[in-house]
Amino acid sequence: MPELPEVESTRRDLEPVMKGARFVEVVLRRPDLRVPFPRRFAARLKGQTVARLDRRAKYLLATLSSGDTLLMHLGMSGSFHVDGPARAERHDHVVFHMSSGATVTFNDPRRFGVMDLLTPRQLTDHPTLSALGPEPLSAAFNANALARACRGKKTSLKAALLDQHVVAGLGNIYVSEALHLARLSPQRQASTIATASGAPRPAAARLAAAIKRVLADAVARVSKRRYRSERFRVYGRAGEPCRRANCAGAIAQRTQAGRTTYYCPVCQR
Numbered sequence: 001m002p003e004l005p006e007v008e009s010t011r012r013d014l015e016p017v018m019k020g021a022r023f024v025e026v027v028l029r030r031p032d033l034r035v036p037f038p039r040r041f042a043a044r045l046k047g048q049t050v051a052r053l054d055r056r057a058k059y060l061l062a063t064l065s066s067g068d069t070l071l072m073h074l075g076m077s078g079s080f081h082v083d084g085p086a087r088a089e090r091h092d093h094v095v096f097h098m099s100s101g102a103t104v105t106f107n108d109p110r111r112f113g114v115m116d117l118l119t120p121r122q123l124t125d126h127p128t129l130s131a132l133g134p135e136p137l138s139a140a141f142n143a144n145a146l147a148r149a150c151r152g153k154k155t156s157l158k159a160a161l162l163d164q165h166v167v168a169g170l171g172n173i174y175v176s177e178a179l180h181l182a183r184l185s186p187q188r189q190a191s192t193i194a195t196a197s198g199a200p201r202p203a204a205a206r207l208a209a210a211i212k213r214v215l216a217d218a219v220a221r222v223s224k225r226r227y228r229s230e231r232f233r234v235y236g237r238a239g240e241p242c243r244r245a246n247c248a249g250a251i252a253q254r255t256q257a258g259r260t261t262y263y264c265p266v267c268q269r
Contacts, residue, residue: 002074004058004136004169005218010080011055012223017082017102018062022049027095033113034075044117045070045096057132057169061123069123075112081105132168136211137219141167143208147200150190157193157207158186159257167211172259173235174214180234180244182210185268186261234262242267 002010026042038044049065062070082102094106094115106113118126133149134141149166150157160166161175170178179186184193184203193204200208233243238253242264249266 001076001171002058002078003171003173003218005174005215005222007058007060007074007169008055008137008219009222010074011053011060013082014060014080014104015053017098017100017104018050018096019053020050021098021100021102022047023096024099025095025097027097029093029095033078033093033108033111033115035114037115038117041115041117044068049099056129056135057164058171059129067120069118069120071114071116071118071123071126072106073114075108075110075114077110078106078108078113081107132164133166134168136167136170136215141208141212143200143205146208147194147204148198150204151194151196151198153190155190156186156256157184157188157190158259158261160190161211162257162259170211170215173232174211174218176235176262177214177233178207178210180263180268181214182206183244183268185265186256186263188269232262234264236262238262 023045026045028037028042031037044066045064048068050062050070051065052061052063054061054063058073060072062072064070082104089107091107091109092105093108093111093113096104098104106115124130134145146167150160153160155163157179158175161170161178162172176186182203184207193201193207195201231237234251237251240251242249242251244264244267247264247267249264251262252265254261254263
């Protein structure tokens with residue numbers, strides 16, 4: 001499943017050809033993805049201009065000149081391709097012909113993706129978007145925000161970071177990576193990074209900085225198409241030596257909250 005860095009990289013790829021451009025034609029090659037397309041989906045998009053293209057957690061949000069928002073989610077296997085009009089591959093389910101001259105195609109073999117058109121009121125009341133915590137790459141996410149969200153939480157630090165109310169869009173891979181970079185055990189109780197009043201302890205500052213760093217580095221790698229060759233610090237490396245300098249530990253693996261966790265039991269406390 002695409003994680004936040006892949007979605008952010010997709011946004012950056014699409015923005016130059018979609019922002020400021022008008023939907024000249026919208027082609028739907030099937031009536032649904034994970035759920036049916038909204039009624040008159042193609043007709044409502046046609047002629048509209050993309051004023052902005054944003055990301056919220058793992059959602060792409062195109063603000064339209066009509067005031068509506070085109071919401072897009074890649075699901076488990078979705079991807080966008082920007083190319084000429086000749087493309088017609090299997091699983092190309094949605095095609096946007098833009099006034100910029102670009103043809104933007106959504107390919108989704110497993111059809112777990114989602115596309116929806118939301119009015120301003122629907123966007124405000126969206127059950128998922130309205131409940132999300134701060135964006136990890138935004139200025140709103142820092143040690144103070146993280147400590148406030150973890151104050152009094154008796155769950156593990158790993159489970160807390162996967163909670164979308166705490167921080168938006170942070171997935172399993174990058175939780176493991178950030179915890180290792182911050183030298184914090186995934187089994188540690190979340191409340192230990194905050195004081196009783198919710199002020200950040202040093203661990204909160206290390207963790208907030210680590211989250212921003214691993215995500216920023218991952219976005220840069222994905223944008224340069226080097227994601228698949230990336231060797232993570234801990235993720236998927238069970239039994240291998242820890243990569244932290246002067247650490248003699250080996251990467252361990254365990255299940256937490258139904259997800260696989262990778263960590264070093266020696267240097268992560």
